[in-house]
Amino acid sequence: MSFINYASREINCKIVYYGPGLCGKTTNLQYIFQKTAPEARGKMISLATETERTLFFDFLPLALGEIRGFKTRFHLYTVPGQVFYDASRKLILKGVDGVVFVADSQEERLDANIESLENLKDNLEEQGYQLEQLPYVIQYNKRDLPNTTPVNELRELLNTGMVPEFEACAQSGAGVFETLKGVAKLILLELKQGAGG
Numbered sequence: 001m002s003f004i005n006y007a008s009r010e011i012n013c014k015i016v017y018y019g020p021g022l023c024g025k026t027t028n029l030q031y032i033f034q035k036t037a038p039e040a041r042g043k044m045i046s047l048a049t050e051t052e053r054t055l056f057f058d059f060l061p062l063a064l065g066e067i068r069g070f071k072t073r074f075h076l077y078t079v080p081g082q083v084f085y086d087a088s089r090k091l092i093l094k095g096v097d098g099v100v101f102v103a104d105s106q107e108e109r110l111d112a113n114i115e116s117l118e119n120l121k122d123n124l125e126e127q128g129y130q131l132e133q134l135p136y137v138i139q140y141n142k143r144d145l146p147n148t149t150p151v152n153e154l155r156e157l158l159n160t161g162m163v164p165e166f167e168a169c170a171q172s173g174a175g176v177f178e179t180l181k182g183v184a185k186l187i188l189l190e191l192k193q194g195a196g197g
């Protein structure tokens, strides 16, 4: 739930990047961090293991302009994708305003994508959210690799709700800001509607 601070005239929104292990969630945030002016970004915090797998989360605060005199601040989080870190994922979803599901386009990760998407839905429902009712986009990542599932097949399996979708190569940055803008746009739309149009 977005947090509006009337005193400082700030809107704070939480975006969570979700997806299976090694799909490229942390890489998305690292790219956004690198390409954002220092004055518009906070520190990127990563709680990772020695092998750089996310242990708890990555966190990146961003200032993204103003609406109606209110500064909008986006707080980007990733979850740990490894199956056994489910408790961390549940915790990180608390208070979420928007979700990016990062799918790994490699053929051998198809089942992992489906499992992670189911896990996202379950964990949201446990907290009284419905994925379909949240600002939500899908990123098909690792499109640069040779062994990828065609996008139309991924769409059939993962994007049955026909939400905005983006092809990406997070490593080079292709599609990364398009994805972020896509979810930010949906969040701002929701805020405007909530405020009475």
Ligand SMILES: Nc1nc2c(ncn2[C@@H]2O[C@H](COP(=O)(O)OP(=O)(O)OP(=O)(O)O)[C@@H](O)[C@H]2O)c(=O)[nH]1
Residues within 6 Å of the ligand: 019, 020, 021, 022, 023, 024, 025, 026, 027, 028, 052, 053, 054, 055, 078, 079, 080, 081, 082, 141, 142, 143, 144, 145, 168, 169, 170, 171, 172
């Ligand atoms: N070829 C290719 N490799 C990628 C891409 N995005 C990420 N990678 C690589 O995939 C590996 C895993 O990326 P991470 O960003 O750490 O994945 P993650 O989703 O944060 O993984 P967990 O934290 O374990 O859940 C790294 O070696 C990245 O460099 C991409 O678009 N193309």
Ligand SMILES: [Mg+2]
Residues within 6 Å of the ligand: 025, 026, 027, 052, 053, 054, 058, 078, 079, 080, 081
């Ligand atoms: Mg990670």
